[in-house]
Amino acid sequence: MPKSIKRTYSRYSRDATALLGGLIREARKERRLTAQELADRAGISRGLLQRIEKGDLKCEIGAVFEVASIVGVTLFDADEITLAKHLSQIKHKLALLPKSVRKKAKAVIDDF
Amino acid sequence: MPKSIKRTYSRYSRDATALLGGLIREARKERRLTAQELADRAGISRGLLQRIEKGDLKCEIGAVFEVASIVGVTLFDADEITLAKHLSQIKHKLALLPKSVRKKAKAVIDDF
DNA sequence: TTTAAATGATCTTTATATAGACCATATAAT
């Protein structure tokens, strides 16, 4: 990372991450798990769980999804079977699409 | 990070991340954007976009959500208004919950 | 078929996310 990373995030990204974190926190409390307990189960530190629940955009998605699934917050509101089905469908559809996206070589000069 | 991080991920986390990446790739191609173009728009490198589309669990969630929203892949299948509403609802519900989770001080000895 | 472009992969450098420890505060239960 040569130049320091200063990403900008859209409102949607910020809201979505904050909502996900809030849902996780709510689900954790409903299940009466302490932050430390949930962090242990997910194999992460308590500090990272705090950031996830706060909606910090700079957490790795794997850790977020792991915590979410432990407390029952599903992103695709899908059970495993449905999720796997969606996954195979996507792979199938992607196999049918062109492998690479090509731009038109030249713009059409249509106004002479 | 004293000890090297070797996280384990559940099948759900892996599938969900892979599905999300696949949906992003599909949406990108439908919109006829090259990987470089999408990466530029999201303010990330092409390499990171590649990992996101492959379903790499170790990408920051902010970058993933940003890319997803650019190509129109919504996680909460919610427009911004609905998302904001959910967000405020969550905050409200969290305000009503106990601030900290407490364990019962002592186990009940119920078998004498 | 030819060719230019898109993709996939690898490597290096550097910024940074994370673990783990610590401390202060808040708070639930006694």
Added chain:
DNA sequence: ATTATATGGTCTATATAAAGATCATTTAAA
């Protein structure tokens, strides 16, 4: 009210994610 505990924050060391460059391969279009 007291007290033990959960939470929130800070700090340091270190593993690692990301940028950017490069190269090979694939592939869509001419």
